[in-house]
Amino acid sequence: MKTHVKALVVGGGAVGTSIAYHLGKAGWDTLLLERDELTSGSTWHAAGLLPYFNMSYATTHIHDYSIKFYKTLEEETGLNAGFSVCGNLRMAQSKERMDEYMLYASTAETCGVPYEWMSPDQIKERFPLVRTEDLVGAIYHPTDGYINPADVTMAMAKGARQHGVTIERKWQVDSYHWNGHEWEVTCTRTADKGGNLISTDETMVIHAEHVVTATGNHAQRTAKLLGIKIPAIPVEHQFIVTEPDPMLVEWRKNNPEHPVLRDADAKWYVREERGGWILGPYERNAPARFEFGVPDSFRADLFPLDLERIEEEYMSFIHRIPSSEEVGLKDDFNGPICYTPDGNPLVGPAPGLRNMWLAEGFSFGITAAGGTGHYMAQMMVEGEAEIDMASLDPKRYGSWMTTEYAARKNEESYEHVYILHHPDEEREVARPLRTAPCYDRMAARGAQFGVVNGFERPNYFGPTPDEGGFDDHASRSFRRGGWWKYAVEEANAVRNGVGLLDASAFTKHEVKGPGATAFLDWFTCNKLPRVGRINLTYALTSHGTTRTEYTIVRMAEDHYYLVSAGAWTDYDSDYLRKAAEDKIPEVGYVAINDVTTKYGVFALAGPKSRDLLKEIIKDADPETALCNKRFPWLSMKHIELGMVPVMAIRVAYTGELGWELHHPIEMQNHLFDLLEKAGEKHGLKMVGGRAQNWLRQEKSYRAFGNELGRDATPLEADLPRFIDLEKDFFGKEALVKTGVRSKCVTFLIDGPDDADPWGREALYAGDLRVGRLTSGGYSVHFGKSIGMGYVKPEHAEVGTVLKVKMFDQLWDATIVEDSPYDPKNATIRVDG
Structure with missing residues (x-):
């Protein structure tokens, strides 16, 4: 067996085999190790479905690549992957499901995925065995279907070998050690003994520059070996096969x-199987398994079927396909399938480790395998994938994540496969967990919370508990939900009065030391601010x-x-630390501390915000302490508000006069009470994240x-004012070379009266698709829908009227100047 390779892939299921194939195709010397036999994990008992349906832009691209790639395997390898291109009909029992x-x-459409709409009559005409009188309609994908998981894996394995990949079975990885420039991976030969997989005395050390783990149900064992956390834990999934x-x-x-x-709406899928049917339900109360690792005795095994748990789904299957009522059961499967708390896999660099890559937590592993291999290979070989893979990055879950959290959220994720995926949904399990001290005060004032990186953060404020409260779940919609009117009130309060937002979830780092200035000057693309001032800047990719x-x-x-997005604390911290480690030998010592939970943040914004702060600031001259001369826009000062020492930053993400008030987290409630009391006569209103987004x-x-991600440069985001091309910084050469492939613009949209865009919609010039929205919402200033997105440069001129696709109709979307509200920033700079 090879002992020195460029890349080692651990795991011989569909995902690992695809990654090995694509690395081999890219020219990397690659070895794949499998502890048992190829496909012996979840791959062997997967139903092999290839659903396009996914609300994630990145995952849609991954699924699209897989479906197209699998169709090429037979020509390349001579092996039939067992792909039945029968299509996919997703039915709806309600108008909301059709929404x-x-x-x-x-x-x-933004990814070029074909689909068709079908009415109940059309469904009945084409598929008379299906009962349709209680359906509203369906979406039909003609190009996908299902595939034989074992066959497609073996075809990819043969293709991998043709590209020079070595595949070794019956080798289990027992330890990983990074020696400073490569991984030393110790593995042990395994053998069959009485149906069990046992370790032998034969060991081997593999030296690999890069390692990829695709260990499926064994992700918890992998996490322990690496000393990290991986929130991938299996959940039972059962399906049954009927007689003909x-x-x-x-x-x-x-x-x-x-x-x-x-x-x-009935929470199941069905496909044909040798004259009968395969029924796969996604029922409630399916339990997580193997929270602390898979027992050595568990190989290609199954759990006992729990028919009572899926009785409701089975009866609805009979209702939908009445001919199945008298058909007996031929076979059943109840096996472990890995999930993650949000249902999306973990694909990308492992936290805190060099050249260690994770491909774990695939609940739809067959669908995702081909595309994951393609984009993972791009990340490893070229430095980045052609699409932004951040939404799948393993570091979207921080070190606060525990086994209990992952297990309960994964069960919820399984249950939600077919529950309506409202864009404004907030799932309930494992909450509240991470709360700012002001959480109870916010809740008492009607806060309806969302979760960002585990933190509870107000989305909006409805009626208080004393007023009868508000049912956030019932208010959700694909159109303007019941919360919409409250967000309008909050946005108007910021534009016309003063609003208070809890922004404590912001990611915060302190960077200091003799090498800090040189490091950050290289690490970011804008000029560094002077002492006491602030700048907005970007760290780039290669x-x-x-x-x-x-x-x-x-x-x-x-x-x-440094302040960055609250959803990305570990993602930002990992990149910042690794970049500093690489640069320290050149620039000198740099200390980096994550202080996210050390400081709380209140954002105070609106034309009356200065008047409110004058009431409580402790200063020799409170009347002038906050004026432009003493406290200019884009500056920071240490002030005292009552008894609280505050680092006040004069900036507001809402575009109004305002301050971010960074304060010791243990003093937050004192500061909250102070601000609230002082704000009474100024009409202070609590404001949530949805109004701020608008x-x-x-x-x-x-x-x-x-708008900002790893698939667009800051120049494409139309942010040249935040780029200093006079200095050297990481990614500069590639930034300049890339140019502007597409451009970020703002739209005012004449859309439907009862809905706003969500930021996922396709944009058209005539019949030509020219871009997509990345954000959407409602503008209280203009009284209509608003959005931001990317279009081809030739369609990016101010005044251009494009069309945005919403609810299967095209609506006018007019490109407006940047910052259509107060383009000269007069309200932000106002003196007083």
């Missing part, structure tokens, strides 16, 4: 195979695209305070994860 499909369809259905057998004599049928957005506050010559779009403020 979900229409939102998904617009997202699918005589009516189906008769139908198939003169007709093609049924598409994969999905009744999302491809010149946006890796992270920072607000940098310069505290002293070699002391900086307001920042009126100012064309880009958001990381929306």
Whole structure:
């Protein structure tokens, strides 16, 4: 066996085999190790479905690549992957479910995924075995279907070998050691003994520059070996196979195979299987398994079937396909399938480790395997994938995550496969967990919370508990939900009075030391601020695209305070630390501290914000302490508000006069009470994140994860004012070389009266798709929908009227100047 390779892939399921194939195709010397036999994990008992349906832009691209790639394998390898291109029919029993499909369809269009709409009559005409009188309609994907998991894995394995990959079975990895420049991976030969897999005395050490783990149900063992946390834990998934259905057998004599049928409202999928049916439900109360690792005795094994748990879904299957009622059960499967708390896999660099890559937590592993291999290989070989993979990055879950959290959230994720995926949904399990001290006060004032990186953060404020409260779950919608009117009130309060937001979840780092200035000057693309001032800047990828957005506050010559998005704490911290480690030999010592939970943040914004702060600031001259001369825009000062020492930053993400008030977290409630009392006569209103999201779009403020990401440069985001091309910085050469492939613009949209865009919609010039929205919402200033997105440069001129796809209709979307509200920033700079 090889002992020195460029890349070692651990895990021989569909995902690992695909990664090995694509690394081999890219020319890397690659070895794949499998502890048992190829496909012996979840791959062997997977149903092999290939659903396009996904609300994630990145995951849609991954699934699309897989489906197209699998169709090429037979020509390349001579092995039939068992792909039945029968299509996929996703049915809807309600108008709201059709709204979900229409939102998904617009997202699918941005990725070029084909689909068709079908009415109940059309369904019945084409597929008479399906009961349709209680359906509203369906979306149909003609190009996908299902595949044989073992066959496609073996085809990829053969293709991998043809590209020079070595595949070794019966080797289990027992330890990983990074020696400073490569991984030393110790593995042990395994053998069969009485049906069990046992370790032998034969060991081997593999030296690999890069390692990829694709260990499926064994992710918890992998996490322990690496000393990290991986929130991938299996959940039981059962499906049953019926005896032949005589009516189906008769139908198939003169007709093609049924598409994969999905009744999302009934929570199941069905496909044909040798004259019968396979039924796969996604029921409630499916338990997580192997929270602390898979027992050595568990190989390609299954759990006992729990028919009572899926009785409701089974009866609805009979209702939908009446011919199945008299058909007996032929076989059953109940096996472990890995999930993650949000249902998306973990794909990318492992936290804190060099050249260690994770491909774990695949609940739809067959669908995702081909695309994951393609984009993972791009990340490893080229430095970045052509699409932004941040939404799948393993570091989206921080070190606060525990086994209990992951297990309970993974069960919830399984249950939610077919529950309506509202864009404004907030799932309830494992909450509240991370709370700011002001949480109870906010809740008492009607806060309805969302979760960001585990933190509870107000989305909006409805009626208080004393007023009868508000049912956030019932208010959700694909259109304007019940919360919409409250967000309008909050946005108006900021524009016309004063609002208070809890922004404590912001990611915060202190960077200091003799090498801090030189490091940050190289690490970010904008000029560094002077002491006491702030700048907005970006850290880039090796491809010149946006890796992270920072607000940098310069505290002293070699002391900086960095603020970034609250959802990305570990993602930002890992990149910052690794970059500093690489640069320290050149620039000198740099200390980096994550102080996210050390400081709370209140954002105070609106034309009356200065008047409110004058009431409580402790200063020799409170009347002038906050004026432009003493406290200019884009500056920081240490002030005292009552008894609280505050680092006040004069900046507001809402585009109004305002301050961020960074304070010791243990003093937060004292400060909250102080601000609230002082705000009574100024009409202070509590404000949530949804109103803030609308307001920042009126100012064309880009958001990381929306307009800013690893698939667009800051120049493409139309942010040249934040790039200093006179200095050298990481990613500069690639930034300049890339140019502007597409451009970020702001739209005012004449959309439907009862809905706003969500930021997932396709944009058209005539019949030509020219871009997509990345943000959407409502503008209280303009009284209409607003959005931001990317279009081809030739369509980016102010005044251009494009069309945005919403609810299967095209609506006018007019490109407006950047910062359509207060383009000269007069309200932000106002003196007083």
